[in-house]
Amino acid sequence: MLHLIVHKGMSKIKSLVFISLLILISSLSHAQSDSIKSDSTKKKLINRVDLSDSITINQDALYNRPFIGLGRTGTALGGYIEGNTNYFMEDGVTEGFSMELRRFNIFIFAALGKRVRILTELEFEHGTEEIALETAQIDYKLHEVLSFRAGILLPQIGMFNANHDSPKWDFVDRPLSSTMIIPSTLSEVGFGFFGKFYRSKWAFSYDAYLINGLQADIVLNEEGKTFIPAGKNEEMFGEDNNGLPMVNAKFSVSHSKAGELGLSYYGGVYNNFRVEGEQVDAKRNLSLFALDITTKVNKFKLQGEYVYALVDVPDDLEGLYGQKQWGGWIEINYTLLDKKIIFFDQSQLLFNIRMEKVDFNADKMNDPSGFVVETKLYDEITALSVGFSIRTSSSLVFKGVYQYHWIRDLLGNPAARKAGFQFGLATYF
Amino acid sequence: MYKNVIRFVLKLLIMRISKYIIILLPLMLLVVISACNKLLPGAPDPGDTIAEPAEGLTPEQLVTFLAGDELFAKVYSPEQGLGPIFIQQSCEGCHVGDGKGHPFNMETRFGKYSGLVFDEMLDKGGPQLQQRSIAAYPSEQLPSDYTHKTGRIAPIVIGMGFLAALHDSTILNMADPYDADGDGISGRVNYVLPKEYFTPESIHIDSSGYYVGRFGKKAKEITLLDQIVFALKQDIGLTSDFDVEDIFNPQAGINSGDAVPDPEVSLDVVNNLVFYMRTLKTPTRRNEDDPDVLAGEQLFTQIGCANCHKPTLTTGPSEIEALSEKTIHPYTDLLLHDMGSALAFTTDGYPEIPEGSAQGSEWRTPPLWGLGLAQESQGGTGYYLHDGRATTLKETISYHATGEASNIASNFFALSEAKQDQIITFLNSL
Numbered sequence: 047m048l049h050l051i052v053h054k055g056m057s058k059i060k061s062l063v064f065i066s067l068l069i070l071i072s073s074l075s076h077a078q079s080d081s082i083k084s085d086s087t088k089k090k091l092i093n094r095v096d097l098s099d100s101i102t103i104n105q106d107a108l109y110n111r112p113f114i115g116l117g118r119t120g121t122a123l124g125g126y127i128e129g130n131t132n133y134f135m136e137d138g139v140t141e142g143f144s145m146e147l148r149r150f151n152i153f154i155f156a157a158l159g160k161r162v163r164i165l166t167e168l169e170f171e172h173g174t175e176e177i178a179l180e181t182a183q184i185d186y187k188l189h190e191v192l193s194f195r196a197g198i199l200l201p202q203i204g205m206f207n208a209n210h211d212s213p214k215w216d217f218v219d220r221p222l223s224s225t226m227i228i229p230s231t232l233s234e235v236g237f238g239f240f241g242k243f244y245r246s247k248w249a250f251s252y253d254a255y256l257i258n259g260l261q262a263d264i265v266l267n268e269e270g271k272t273f274i275p276a277g278k279n280e281e282m283f284g285e286d287n288n289g290l291p292m293v294n295a296k297f298s299v300s301h302s303k304a305g306e307l308g309l310s311y312y313g314g315v316y317n318n319f320r321v322e323g324e325q326v327d328a329k330r331n332l333s334l335f336a337l338d339i340t341t342k343v344n345k346f347k348l349q350g351e352y353v354y355a356l357v358d359v360p361d362d363l364e365g366l367y368g369q370k371q372w373g374g375w376i377e378i379n380y381t382l383l384d385k386k387i388i389f390f391d392q393s394q395l396l397f398n399i400r401m402e403k404v405d406f407n408a409d410k411m412n413d414p415s416g417f418v419v420e421t422k423l424y425d426e427i428t429a430l431s432v433g434f435s436i437r438t439s440s441s442l443v444f445k446g447v448y449q450y451h452w453i454r455d456l457l458g459n460p461a462a463r464k465a466g467f468q469f470g471l472a473t474y475f
Numbered sequence: 476m477y478k479n480v481i482r483f484v485l486k487l488l489i490m491r492i493s494k495y496i497i498i499l500l501p502l503m504l505l506v507v508i509s510a511c512n513k514l515l516p517g518a519p520d521p522g523d524t525i526a527e528p529a530e531g532l533t534p535e536q537l538v539t540f541l542a543g544d545e546l547f548a549k550v551y552s553p554e555q556g557l558g559p560i561f562i563q564q565s566c567e568g569c570h571v572g573d574g575k576g577h578p579f580n581m582e583t584r585f586g587k588y589s590g591l592v593f594d595e596m597l598d599k600g601g602p603q604l605q606q607r608s609i610a611a612y613p614s615e616q617l618p619s620d621y622t623h624k625t626g627r628i629a630p631i632v633i634g635m636g637f638l639a640a641l642h643d644s645t646i647l648n649m650a651d652p653y654d655a656d657g658d659g660i661s662g663r664v665n666y667v668l669p670k671e672y673f674t675p676e677s678i679h680i681d682s683s684g685y686y687v688g689r690f691g692k693k694a695k696e697i698t699l700l701d702q703i704v705f706a707l708k709q710d711i712g713l714t715s716d717f718d719v720e721d722i723f724n725p726q727a728g729i730n731s732g733d734a735v736p737d738p739e740v741s742l743d744v745v746n747n748l749v750f751y752m753r754t755l756k757t758p759t760r761r762n763e764d765d766p767d768v769l770a771g772e773q774l775f776t777q778i779g780c781a782n783c784h785k786p787t788l789t790t791g792p793s794e795i796e797a798l799s800e801k802t803i804h805p806y807t808d809l810l811l812h813d814m815g816s817a818l819a820f821t822t823d824g825y826p827e828i829p830e831g832s833a834q835g836s837e838w839r840t841p842p843l844w845g846l847g848l849a850q851e852s853q854g855g856t857g858y859y860l861h862d863g864r865a866t867t868l869k870e871t872i873s874y875h876a877t878g879e880a881s882n883i884a885s886n887f888f889a890l891s892e893a894k895q896d897q898i899i900t901f902l903n904s905l
Binding site for chain 1: 505512514515516517518519550551552553555557563564565568571572577578579580581606607608609610611614822851852853854855858862863864866
């Protein structure tokens, strides 16, 4: 017991050290970002990869980050770090106040000539609890409107998965449907083509990839419900579980003033229908359809994503494992101030609000004896988050959030209520 | 001049504060957090909560209770031993929030008579149907030659440890198998042959190798351990030290189990679950002092409901102080009563199965405590009786119209509507 207490004590000390480091790094990063504004070596790669100055699209998010160039080597480094505090209560029960260092990510970019770009991202989650190579992709530009991409890539499903860096967002937690239905961050091994072209103030982009795809634990998992993120595992980077790759495709249209609208699809066979070459089960499909929108009107920025999932579930799991899921969120960021705030030069103070919902089982239930027929199933979360954020530069953001969740179980019993406060910061470096 | 001084002081102050902002910020956050507790969802009324520990547990016992609580909610995957055939992936899958089950999670049991002996059809997947299966394994189907069937919804698990702590003599003293007192009620004990791992405690009375059954719809289990071992295997497909043989679908072939080594859950898991079930609190009454509740309580006794649904019992000695010699109000005698034809058949016409000495029409008096909380775990609609066939309490009482309780049901329906409602209000306060 004593050992346990000492260990817990050490964990707290480690957490405090982490948070202190985080604050220190953030401060330094802020100081650095202010001091090197004129330094041409630090700039967004977006400016190095032939993008229109007037239209920034979601497809470019991976390159729309600050990097520091290493002389004339063609290599650039970057990264981001995010941490936060948590204080939550669910139906009167709280585990108290805690802190976490969510992510420490490092990017490496390399350009080989005019056509080849290599981008990698190494992610450390919660210290060294989870270390992952989130991105390791090679882009080869064949033509202005056609590039080839291969490696570990971020599928373009919805807007969030390929554009999830915390310094770009004003809430601490990621949107529910973007993590619980679209399993962001989803990295996949695969290849495909992407491109974009411009017409006046319009930009059109597309992505199409073949990927190993999510695996069988989407059903019969430790969540006890259809849970698409459970289909992620380390093996998917080594081989496809069933020899049938999944497909990801996205098309989006942007207007320099109106914003961007994206339509995307991700799907294919997810289950282990054959073992050692023998077919042991029927092929079961997963299909995700997503719609995302981004627009900005004066001081308002509006973003949203909607996803609908169809999962082919074995008949005997009907009801328990949903065949239809959907979720969505809308986030509004309103700029209250855009000037020097306290000691931060040219900063923005934003008021943020996010409304979201996830329905894990949009099916109806029938019971074996026929007492309950065609009755709605629930298993859903509705959430409202409000908060303020201060963006001290394009790369550093302080966040304060209050969120409230209503969580209903499969049968629709009175909702459990969970709410809490989070304070966090995230910065590129 | 003054303005400039003030401006200078403020500027100095801001600069000073700025220097210490890193230290001040967390302090400010703590102040904000403590001030904002009102924005956080508070605990529900104690009367509306189920999964709470009994009063008086020691800190060490609370730790074990919490470990059991976690296991009760744990969802098992195929890699952890689920299946290969199963009904639910967790205890809470049926006992939603520890409450009463829902017909959606109905268990189906079946069997047939071979001569005078009831055959649980173990060779054909009996006694319980597992209609779900892990991937690439067939789910079980009802065999073609079953003649008896029953549907069961899970009971609320609250207060079970207190029922487990009753001395056998307390139950035996309520029995009246031959209706010696002539009140028309003849409750009897379901004597059960114990499992090989059963260790009698001081509360158990040996009756030629048989012991008093008290758990299950027909009182076929002696202890909570029996109930948990049965549910782990028959509901979730988990083997334990107490039953190491994996469940399988005979239609897929004998030995066609899952690939997880048995036992699939450790002794600690079973022990923690038993401890959790033993130490759940008894339900807290709601609106106890409401005049209608009080009037309903009196009527409940007057018309004879309390003859079987005994309001007050006292537990025997227990090594857990919180359970030992406590007065409880479960509204049961834990005895078997013949409920007649109304409850002798399933809603689709099959004869209800016997269990041990309990015949198809005989049912253990279910505890009524927690009755008013049933809808809280049933999606807002009440599903009462063993299979949820009644959706209101009046309909439930109407199923008492045959068998031993027929006179009492008649008494109830002879009351004015207002008095009937008072009894219902009382029942909902339990």
